[in-house]
Amino acid sequence: MYAIIHPIEPFDASIGSEIKFTWRGNQIYKVRCIVKNNESGTTVYDHTESTMKQSYTIPANSGLVNGVYYVVYITVLDVNNNESDLQDIGTPFYCFSKPIFNLSISDGEIIQTSAYKVGLNYSQSQGESLDSYSFTLYTYQKTVLSSSGDIYNTSDMSYVVSGLENAKQYYLRATGKTLHGITLDTGFILITVSYTIAQVFNTLELNNKPESGAIEIKSNIVSAIGLSEKDVIYIGDEYADLRDNSVTFNEGFEVKGDFTKIFVFYEPERNKSIISFGDGDRLKVDIYYRKGKYADSNGEKAYFELVANSCGTNYVRNSGYVNIPNSNYQQFALLVNRQGGYYDLEVVLISTVIRYSANADGSNMTEARQPDSQYVGVGYMPKDAYEHENLLLNTEYKIIGSSGTPNYFSIPTELTKVITNNELSLTQTAEATARRQCIQTILRNSSGINIASSAEILIPSSTNLYTQSSYYVRCTDSKGSFTDIAQVMLNTIERDKWVLVKASGVTRLGSEKLGASLAFDMKAVGTIKIRKQKLELGTVSTEYTPAPSDWVSDPNNYTWKPL
Amino acid sequence: MFLGNSFASSDKTLVSSPVEAKNIEFLTVRFAIFGEVYASNDLMTMADFNGSVPQDWDFNTRLHALFKNNLNGGNVNFSTDIVESIRIKRRVKGELIFKTIYEKPIVVNDDFKINLLDYMEPVGNIEYAYVPIISGGDGDYIVSRVESKFDSYFICEKDVSYPMVLDTKFIKQLNHLVGVVELPNRLKPVVIKGGITNYISGDIECTFIENQDCKWLIDSSWEYRNQIYQFLTNGRPKILKDFEGNTWMIAVTSGISEDSDHYLHVKSKFSVTECGETSSMGDLYDNGFIDTDIDR
Numbered sequence: 001m002y003a004i005i006h007p008i009e010p011f012d013a014s015i016g017s018e019i020k021f022t023w024r025g026n027q028i029y030k031v032r033c034i035v036k037n038n039e040s041g042t043t044v045y046d047h048t049e050s051t052m053k054q055s056y057t058i059p060a061n062s063g064l065v066n067g068v069y070y071v072v073y074i075t076v077l078d079v080n081n082n083e084s085d086l087q088d089i090g091t092p093f094y095c096f097s098k099p100i101f102n103l104s105i106s107d108g109e110i111i112q113t114s115a116y117k118v119g120l121n122y123s124q125s126q127g128e129s130l131d132s133y134s135f136t137l138y139t140y141q142k143t144v145l146s147s148s149g150d151i152y153n154t155s156d157m158s159y160v161v162s163g164l165e166n167a168k169q170y171y172l173r174a175t176g177k178t179l180h181g182i183t184l185d186t187g188f189i190l191i192t193v194s195y196t197i198a199q200v201f202n203t204l205e206l207n208n209k210p211e212s213g214a215i216e217i218k219s220n221i222v223s224a225i226g227l228s229e230k231d232v233i234y235i236g237d238e239y240a241d242l243r244d245n246s247v248t249f250n251e252g253f254e255v256k257g258d259f260t261k262i263f264v265f266y267e268p269e270r271n272k273s274i275i276s277f278g279d280g281d282r283l284k285v286d287i288y289y290r291k292g293k294y295a296d297s298n299g300e301k302a303y304f305e306l307v308a309n310s311c312g313t314n315y316v317r318n319s320g321y322v323n324i325p326n327s328n329y330q331q332f333a334l335l336v337n338r339q340g341g342y343y344d345l346e347v348v349l350i351s352t353v354i355r356y357s358a359n360a361d362g363s364n365m366t367e368a369r370q371p372d373s374q375y376v377g378v379g380y381m382p383k384d385a386y387e388h389e390n391l392l393l394n395t396e397y398k399i400i401g402s403s404g405t406p407n408y409f410s411i412p413t414e415l416t417k418v419i420t421n422n423e424l425s426l427t428q429t430a431e432a433t434a435r436r437q438c439i440q441t442i443l444r445n446s447s448g449i450n451i452a453s454s455a456e457i458l459i460p461s462s463t464n465l466y467t468q469s470s471y472y473v474r475c476t477d478s479k480g481s482f483t484d485i486a487q488v489m490l491n492t493i494e495r496d497k498w499v500l501v502k503a504s505g506v507t508r509l510g511s512e513k514l515g516a517s518l519a520f521d522m523k524a525v526g527t528i529k530i531r532k533q534k535l536e537l538g539t540v541s542t543e544y545t546p547a548p549s550d551w552v553s554d555p556n557n558y559t560w561k562p563l
Numbered sequence: 564m565f566l567g568n569s570f571a572s573s574d575k576t577l578v579s580s581p582v583e584a585k586n587i588e589f590l591t592v593r594f595a596i597f598g599e600v601y602a603s604n605d606l607m608t609m610a611d612f613n614g615s616v617p618q619d620w621d622f623n624t625r626l627h628a629l630f631k632n633n634l635n636g637g638n639v640n641f642s643t644d645i646v647e648s649i650r651i652k653r654r655v656k657g658e659l660i661f662k663t664i665y666e667k668p669i670v671v672n673d674d675f676k677i678n679l680l681d682y683m684e685p686v687g688n689i690e691y692a693y694v695p696i697i698s699g700g701d702g703d704y705i706v707s708r709v710e711s712k713f714d715s716y717f718i719c720e721k722d723v724s725y726p727m728v729l730d731t732k733f734i735k736q737l738n739h740l741v742g743v744v745e746l747p748n749r750l751k752p753v754v755i756k757g758g759i760t761n762y763i764s765g766d767i768e769c770t771f772i773e774n775q776d777c778k779w780l781i782d783s784s785w786e787y788r789n790q791i792y793q794f795l796t797n798g799r800p801k802i803l804k805d806f807e808g809n810t811w812m813i814a815v816t817s818g819i820s821e822d823s824d825h826y827l828h829v830k831s832k833f834s835v836t837e838c839g840e841t842s843s844m845g846d847l848y849d850n851g852f853i854d855t856d857i858d859r
Contacts, residue, residue, distance in 0.1 A: 115692075115706035147659045153700075160704040162654075162690050203620075203638055204693045206709035211774075213717035213724050215684050215709055215806065217651060217665075219677040219693055224626055225642040226634035229593075239598045240630040246593035247628075249600075249636050251643065251857070252672040255587040255625045259601075260607045262616045268595035275592055279585040289595075310582035331598065333614035337606055341581025350614040 001025050002085040003054075003074045009095035010128070010182045013064040015098070019072060019091075020055045026078035031056045038069040038092060048077070066097045067126035094180045099124035101184040103174055105160075110192045117164035120174050122157065124183070130184075133176030135159040138188065140169045164193045224252035243267060250280070258339050264350070266331040275334075283310045285343065287336070297321050304334055306345050321346040353379040353552055356563075362555030369563075377558030379551075452504040453486050455533040461495040463526030473535065475507045483508045490528070498531070500553075590626070600636065602626040641695045641702060643672055649676065650857070652692040652704075655685060656808075661692050661704075662844050666855040669695075682719040683841065683852055684711045685809040716769075718801050721852050725791055727769040730830055733805075735765030762837040763811055767803075770830050782829050788829065792819055798851040800838050812839035812846060 003021040011017035019033065033056045035045035045062055056074060064070065071090030075083050104119035105111075122130045135148040148159045164170065169192050174483055176184040207216040226247040233241040240247060262276075268274045268289040278284035286309075291302040301321035308315040319334070335346045356373035357365040365377060453473055459465070472487035485505035493499045592600055602618045603706070604623040620627065628636035652661035660665040664681065667674060689711050695702035716727040733737045736796045742755040773780045773787040780787070795801075795815050819835035839846035848856035 014795050028706070114708075115704060117703055146654075149660050156700040158690065158701075160706060162692070162704070162706040163688075163708055167760040179827060202707055204705045204707040206691055206707050207679065208709055208711055208713075210713040211726070212682070213713045213719065213726060214682045215689065215691070215711055217677060217679050217691055219675060219704075220622065220635035221639055221675040221677075221693070222620075222625065222635040223639050223642050223672060223675050224628075225644075226628060226636055228634060232630075232634065234630060234632045235596060238629070238631060239596050240634070240725040241596050243596060246588055246591055247597075247634055248591040249626060250589040252637060252675075253588065253590060253602075253626055255585065255602055255604065257604060258606055259587070259602060259604050259625070261590075261602045262607075263592065263597065263601075264599040264614070264616060265592075265595040265597045272594040274594045275590075275851075277587050277590040279588050281585075281587040283583055283587075308582045310585070313580050313582055316580045317579060333612075333616075335607060335609060335612045337609060338584065339606065341584045344609060346612050348612060348614045424752070516584060 002087050002534045003076055005072065005074050005087065005091040008072065009092055010094040010096045010178070010180045011058075013062065013095040014060055016058045016060040016062060018055050018057045018073065020075050023054055023076050023084070023311065025076070025084060026082070028052050028054065028076045029079050030077040030081075032077065032083070034073040034075075034086075034090075035062075035064065035070050036073075036090065037232065038071050044070070064095050066095045069094055070482045094128075096128045096178075096180070096182060097125050099128065099130075099178065099182060099184060101174070101176065101186060101316060103172060103186050103189055105189060105191060107189050108192070110188075110194050112194060114164045114166070114193070115160055116164065117158050117160050118172060120157040120159075120176075120186075122154070122176070124182075128182065129179040130154050130157075131179045133157065133174055133184070135161070136172065136173050136175070137161050138171040140171070141462075142171060142188065145170070167319070168193050222252060224249050227251075239266075243269065261336040263334045263336075264331055265334075268327065268332065275336075276482045283308070287311075287334070287345070291324055294321075300324055302332075302347075304332075304345055304347055306336065306343050308343055313543055315341070315343060317343050317345060319345045322347050322349055338365065348377045353558070355555070355558055357555070357560065360560055360562075362558050362560050365555055365558075374563060376563050377555065377560045381556040392492050407534045409454070420470055436561065449507050450504065451486060451504070451507060452536045453534065454500065454502045455502050456531050457490065457499045458529040459490060459493055459495050460527060463495075463528060465491050469492055471501060471530075472503075473505065473507075498529075500532075589856045597628075597630060599630070600626060609764065639675075639695075639705070641697065643669055643674070645697050646675075646695040646702070647699070649675065649677070650694045650696060650701075650855070651679070652694055652781070652858075653681065653684070654690045656687045656689070658842070660858075661690070661694075662697045662858040663777075663855050664847075664853050666857065680722075682717070682724045683802055683810070683847065685804055685841075686711050686806060692786070705823075714806050716767075716803065716805050718767075718795075718803050719802060720794070720799060723794070725771070725794065726774070727767070727771075728774070729770035729772060730768065731791040733765060733803075734768075735763050738762050738764055742767040763813075764834070764836040766832060766834050768830055768832045770828060784827065784829070788831065792831075795819060795833060800852075802841060802852065803835065810841040811835075811837050812841050812850065812852075814838045 001024070003023045006020040006022070008017070008019055029052065030048050030050050032048040033045065034043060035058070036043050045058070045064065049056060058064070069092060071092050073087050073090045075086055077083050089431055093388065100121060100123045102121050112119050112380040118135065120133060120135070122133070132150045134150050137145045137147070139268055146161070146163075151157075151159075169190060171188040171190055173188050174184075174186045178184065203220050204219055205218040205219070209216055226249045229246045232245060232247065235241055265274070273286040273288050275287040276285060286307050288305045288307070289302070290305055291300065293300045302324050303321050304319040306317045307541055322332070325332075331350050333348050333350050337344045352521060355362065355367065355371045355377040357363060357375045357377060358370070358372045360375055362375065362377050367375070373560065451473055453471075455471060457471065467489075469490040470484075470487050471490060472484040474482050474484050476482040485507065486503035488501040488503050493501065587602075590600070590602070599616050601615070602625040603621075604625065605621070616627075617624075624638070626636040627638075628634065633640075646669045648666055650663045651665040653664050654661045664683070665677075665679060667677065669675065683690075687710070688708060690706055690708045693705040713726075716731050716733065717724045718727060719725070739756065739761050740758055742757060743752045744755060745752045771788045771791050772784040796819070800814050801812050802810055810840055813835040815833055816836045819831055819833045821829050821831055823829045839850055841847070844853070844856060845859040847853045848859065
C-alpha cells in the first residue's frame with residue numbers, strides 16, 4: 001500500500017512547499033520524501049521527518065533548483081518503522097522562482113477619469129509562461145462590480161475598467177495562472193476616482209432614442225496627424241522647430257464655413273509665408289511675417305500680412321503693428337478669423353522670459369547679457385502665474401494705529417499714493433511704544449477665500465525688532481475685530497539681505513475687509529525695507545501659485561543652454 | 564492691373580474684394596518655431612483676444628496641435644496609418660466584458676466617423692466602447708455610458724424597430740419539455756426531463772398605428788399594418804424587448820390574425836417562440852442581428 005500524493009503546484013525552491021498526501025494504513029509516525037530529477041532520474045532529496053500529519057514540508061533551500069522539473073515519492077513509516085510501498089510513478093512538479101505579477105496602478109493611486117485602461121505586468125525569471133489572467137473591479141466593500149473573465153491573450157495584458165464614479169473608492173485585483181499552474185494574485189489595489197464632471201463634448205456620443213427603442217452611437221473623432229517635410233526637431237516637449245521644415249495637416253482636417261484659427265510661434269522668418277491654407281485647388285491663403293520701420297509704425301515694428309487668392313482675386317489684410325520681440329524667444333499669438341469671404345487677423349505678443357548667467361545652473365542670473373555671461377536661460381511663464389492679479393498694485397500705504405506719530409515710520413512721499421514693486425523704506429526715528437501697521441489695501445466681501453502673499457524684506461542687523469513684529473494679512477469685520485493670517489515673523493528673517501517671504505491662508509468667515517499689513521516696531525532708531533509685494537486672491541481653494549516676480553527670479557524655471 | 568495685382572485687391576484699396584469661402588482642406592506651417600495650432604468653427608472676438616488658446620475640445624474644434632513631441636492635431640492619438648479597423652463594443656448591466664457589436668475597416672480618414680443605431684439594447688445602463696484595432700489588438704478604449712429607457716414593447720431586427728404601444732398583450736409561458744410516464748405497477752407516474760430546453764413562447768396582441776410627432780396616424784394605419792406584417796412574416800428572427808429590461812430573440816410561429824370592433828381599430832395577433840439568446844454574440848451573428856462574430 002502506498003500514499004496517494006495530491007497534485008503539487010509549482011513552488012519557489014528558495015521558499016519550499018508543503019506536499020499533501022492521503023494515507024489509509026497504520027498511523028503515521030514518520031514520513032519520507034524522495035525527490036528525483038525528472039530528466040536524469042537522480043535523487044536530489046531524500047529525508048525522513050517525524051510527523052503524524054498527512055503532509056511533508058520541503059524546507060527552503062533544500063537543494064532543489066528553480067526551473068527544474070522533478071518527481072516526488074512519499075512513503076510513510078509506522079510505529080514499528082514499517083515503511084509503505086513506493087509509488088510506481090512519482091508525482092511531478094516544477095520549481096520556479098516567484099513570478100512578478102502586478103498591476104500598472106499602485107495602491108492608493110488617484111484616477112482622474114471614469115474609464116481607465118489598467119495594465120498588468122508579468123515576468124518569471126525561468127521563463128514560465130502566463131496561461132491566463134483576469135481583472136476584477138470591487139466596490140470599497142469588496143463586492144464584485146465587474147470582471148474581465150479569463151483572458152488568454154498575453155500580448156496585450158490590459159483591461160478597461162469603466163463606469164467609475166467620481167469621488168468613490170474601488171479595489172482592483174488581478175489573478176492568474178501560469179502554464180504549469182502557479183496561481184498569481186496582485187491582491188486588492190485601492191484606487192480613488194476624482195475627475196471633473198459635466199464635460200458635454202464626448203468623442204463617443206450616445207443618445208437614447210425612446211421613440212425607436214434604440215441608442216444612437218456617434219463618434220466625434222478627429223484624427224489629424226501632420227505630415228512633415230523632414231524629421232521634426234521638438235524643443236522642450238512643447239515646440240516644433242520648423243524654421244527649416246514644414247508640417248502640413250490635410251488628412252482628417254477640414255474646416256467649412258466661418259472659422260477662427262490661432263497660431264502660437266516664435267522666431268518667424270521675415271517676409272516668408274509662415275502659414276498657408278486653402279482647399280488645395282482654387283483658394284490659397286498665405287500669411288507673411290513682415291517687420292521694419294514704416295511711416296505710421298513709430299519705429300521698427302512687426303506685422304502679419306494675409307493674402308487670400310481665389311481665381312486671381314487677391315484679398316489682402318494686415319494685422320496691427322506689434323513690437324519686435326525683445327528676444328527671439330518671445331512668442332507671437334496670431335488669430336485669424338474668416339467670416340463669409342472676409343478675413344481678419346490680430347496679433348499679440350505673449351511672454352517668454354530670457355535670462356543670462358555665468359553658470360550652468362543659472363545662479364546669479366541677469367536680465368541683460370553681461371561680459372561674463374556663459375549661458376542663456378529660456379523660461380515660458382505658466383499662464384497661472386500671470387493670471388493671478390497682484391491686488392496690492394495701485395493701493396496706498398497708510399499708517400494706522402491709535403498711538404504714535406507719523407514720524408514713527410517715515411514713508412517716502414512718492415510711494416504713498418501708488419504701490420509698485422519699488423523699494424519702500426520704513427524708518428523709525430524713536431522707540432515704539434506699540435506695534436504700528438502699514439495698511440496697503442482693502443478688499444470688500446473677502447470672506448472664506450484663499451489668499452497667498454509674498455514680498456521681499458530687508459532688515460539690517462542694526463534694527464532691533466520686538467518678537468511680535470510680522471508681515472501678515474489682516475481680515476477685519478464690520479465691528480472692527482480682526483484675525484491675522486498668512487503671517488511671517490520678521491525676527492526669523494536673515495538680516496542684511498533681501499529675503500523672499502511667502503505665506504498663504506484662508507480668510508476667516510465673516511471678514512468684510514482684507515488688508516495686507518506690515519506690522520512691526522523697533523526699540524531703537526532703525527529701518528526696514530520692503531519691495532515686490534504681491535497679494536493673490538482666488539475664488540476657489542487652490543495651492544499657492546507663484547507671483548510672476550517669484551517665478552521670474554527662480555533659475556529653476558529656465559532651460560539653460562551655453563551661449 | 565498694376566504689378567500683377569488688381570487695384571481692388573490690396574490692403575490699400577478702399578474696397579477689398581472677398582474671396583470664395585471654400586472649405587479649407589489643408590494647413591501648412593513653416594519658417595518658425597510653432598507651439599500651438601488651433602482651428603475651430605467658433606468665431607472668437609478679435610477685441611477679446613489675449614493670446615490664450617481654448618484648451619477643451621468641443622463639437623466645433625477642428626484641429627488642435629500642441630507639438631508635444633508629436634504632430635497630432637486631432638482628439639485621438641491614432642491615424643489611418645496604424646488602425647486596421649474600429650470596433651464598437653457594448654457592455655450591458657450584468658455583463659462582465661465588452662462584446663463587439665460592430666466592426667468597420669479603416670481605409671480613409673472619414674471611416675473613423677460612426678453613426679449607427681443599436682436596436683438590440685435593453686433598458687438600463689449601457690456602456691459602449693470605441694476601440695481602434697492596431698496590429699490585431701485593441702487600442703485604447705474610448706468609453707461612454709448611457710441610460711437606455713423606453714416605455715413600450717419593441718420588436719426589431721438589425722436596422723429597424725417597431726414599437727408596440729396600443730392594446731399590447733404578451734401572454735407567454737416558459738416551456739421545458741418533460742414526459743409523464745404511467746407504469747403498470749406504480750401508483751404515481753414517472754416524470755422524465757429529457758433535454759435542457761428552456762424557452763419562452765406565447766401570443767402577442769397589438770394595435771399597430773404609427774405615431775409621428777406625438778400624433779397617431781389612424782387613417783393610414785392599414786398601410787403601416789401591412790408594412791409590419793411584411794416584417795413579421797419575412798422569416799427572419801426578431802428581438803422582442805420590454806420596458807423592464809427583458810429581451811428575447813424570437814421567431815413568429817403563426818399566421819397573423821386580426822380582430823376589429825371598428826374598421827380603424829384593428830388588433831393584430833400572432834404567436835412567437837424564443838429561438839436564441841440575446842446575450843450570445845454567436846446567436847446574434849447567426850441570426851443576422853450583428854455583422855461580426857469576433858466575441859462569439
